[in-house]
Amino acid sequence: MKIAVVSGKGGTGKTMVAANLAFTLSLTRDTTLVDCDVEEPDLHLFFPASETSLDVTVPVPIVDEKICDRCGKCGESCQYGALTVLKDRVLFFPELCHSCGGCTLACDKGAIKEGKMRVGQVTTSHPLPRLTLITGILDEGKPLATPVIRAAKERAAWADPVILDSAPGTACPVMETLDGSDACILVTESTPFGLHDLRLAADVVEMLGVPAGVVINRSDGNDGTTRELCENRGLPVLMTIPFEREIAQIQNQGRLLCAVRPSWQKDFSSLFSECERITGGVR
């Protein structure tokens, strides 16, 4: 069972839900938690432990200037403008490269080989006896998050259950996180922003056909509009977390609600059962 925790809007509490769900599950079974918010990975702050790290690299072209005759075919073939052929050399802009390999195919002189460029790292730690934390970290200044997310997910390919904490939004990083997930938890808050962005996130999971349910966070009890949207979109409300200054404080200080207040463990256990239910029990 792979569960992705997603939200259109940032800061609704994805990391809080993912961390507490994984913590609770790990009390009774081996659990893997994957931080797929590689631009701003924060889960490790809640689970400090020593970690091992592996580089994430992507293939990039290396032009052999001795063989290259500046014919310009590589530059023409590159759809991203990452290669510019001058009179006496070829300029490569690594931040524009998507690692598609097109230039190597286009060069009929065999002057382009591929080398590796580091874009981030994946760390692994075991902060609790039955919890593995895998974190994707995009290097600061690197634009493309998806290869790092993919690498982090690959390290959890055979684990079960897996909780994936997504980046906010609805674009490529979210799609990459959701790809292959059995269920999706959409975390929202009852504000006009939360509602607007929940609608967008619901569009994405619907398009991908991932069974989903909603967690309403920081609820002040007036969730009518959110619940109405959930009902119209066929999204069950899996859990409601009230707004309490103390809950916010626990989270802000990098502590876990389920550890500080163990009574919450049963709520997160039922959240997992609810996820199993919406997938129809399919593992």
Place this chain on the structure above:
Amino acid sequence: MIRLAVISGKGGTGKTVITAALAHLLPGSHVLADCDVDAANLGILLATRLIRREPFFGMQAAVIDPALCTQCGECREVCRFHAVNPGKDSFPVNSTRCEGCAVCVQACPAGAIRMEPRACGEICLSGTAVGNLAHGRLFPGAGNSGLLVHAVKKMALEDDCGSDLFLVDGPPGTGCPLMSTVTGMDSVLVVTEPSVSGLHDLKRVVTVARQFTNRIFVSINKFDLDESLTRAIETWCQEEGTKVLGKIPFDPAVIEAVRNCMPVTHVSSFPGAQAMQALASRLDQELGA
């Protein structure tokens, strides 16, 4: 023209609420852009009327002509994004996976593949009481948010390059949309909050923003929720030589204003609104300096 981007690293720290407040409080004429194209919310706080709307085309996508396709599988071999999957009678391209690299076009011996424009979203220009607002909408699951950010900024400046201030509400994160947002801006305001995640994400986003500008300012939102973390943020900013221009208290009146889709400045007597006024005037001094 002063170009200011409001960013945060971590999502949900209050970028949009503060951007809307600054749009009301900073002097001079403004043009605005909402560069959080995944989930654009600035328009919710500023009553908008649509001026114009344009389709946004991202990278082209590959389309295979089934009449010419011999099902040799070359395209599938060369595609690194796993966008070509064998179908019953043809090789359909999964357009959400296709990154528009056109490597398959090069590889196809039958000439059966062509690249076609792909509508990925739309760009809109709307009027508000505090200046025109350019904003975008990405279709669900569409990529190219960095390109769309660029298109949104371009639309804002096309119509209003003579304004005193170009004010941009940025996306969370540090990747492609954020970098596209900060490109060409001369100042950045980072909105953070007193949480371990807020501080961690602040450090990362400042590192990225420095590659684009040295004029980086910080505002701490809901600072009174954890005074010791607020001090930790202030200490870090001091060490880095980054000025903290504002500290905004947690104020239920702010939440209430947002719930009613009103800019916070409508309740100007409340502590949250007063702190935003103080932030705006210090920011105005810094930007003018």
